[in-house]
Amino acid sequence: MKTRAQIYEREAAALLRDISMYQVMTEGQLLRLHPGKKDKTRNLLAYLVRQNRVWQVDDFYCAAQDSLENMDRGLLAAVWVLTDFIDQVEYHSVGDYPAKIIFFADGEVYEIVHAAQGKEVLLSHVLADTGEQPSRYLVLVDDPAQIAELMIPNVNGYCTVSPAGEVQYYQKEGA
Numbered sequence: 001m002k003t004r005a006q007i008y009e010r011e012a013a014a015l016l017r018d019i020s021m022y023q024v025m026t027e028g029q030l031l032r033l034h035p036g037k038k039d040k041t042r043n044l045l046a047y048l049v050r051q052n053r054v055w056q057v058d059d060f061y062c063a064a065q066d067s068l069e070n071m072d073r074g075l076l077a078a079v080w081v082l083t084d085f086i087d088q089v090e091y092h093s094v095g096d097y098p099a100k101i102i103f104f105a106d107g108e109v110y111e112i113v114h115a116a117q118g119k120e121v122l123l124s125h126v127l128a129d130t131g132e133q134p135s136r137y138l139v140l141v142d143d144p145a146q147i148a149e150l151m152i153p154n155v156n157g158y159c160t161v162s163p164a165g166e167v168q169y170y171q172k173e174g175a
Helices: 005-024 026-031 039-052 074-085 118-127 144-149
Strands: 024-025 055-056 060-062 091-092 099-105 110-114 136-141 155-161 167-170
Touching: 005 024, 005 026, 005 039, 005 074, 005 091, 024 026, 024 074, 026 074, 026 099, 039 055, 055 118, 074 091, 074 099, 074 110, 074 155, 074 167, 099 136, 118 144, 136 144, 144 155
Parallel strands: 110 136, 136 155
Antiparallel strands: 024 060, 055 060, 091 099, 099 110, 155 167
């Protein structure tokens, strides 16, 4: 007979992996990354907080007590974009600059890239040279007006994320 710990071990490990990887997450993000497991996820989060394996600070679950002070707002927004695709995602992880998140879906590699205000030229330059197997880019912008300034190949779409986590998608005209 399995113990409760053995039954929930896999789900707890998945939550810990996500929080450790992304450092700061909201409950809403965690619930969307683990669809159909709302009550189980909430119970496990409460358990992990009681065990001091994750920290709850305001509305955020953090990998360390000081994670909120060093929060990467671009990464937090990119997680919301990832949650929109979670039903097709086979694997996801933090990415190397300039990607915030890299994920595999439907046999394709996607990178969620954050174009911070004022960094459009730099980002366009960094992503201008695509390798042999270029990724597909989802470009997260702070303001839709930035889209016209970006010259990036292999962009599947542009998006913004509201403070509440609502993702709005855009296409470049003429693309």
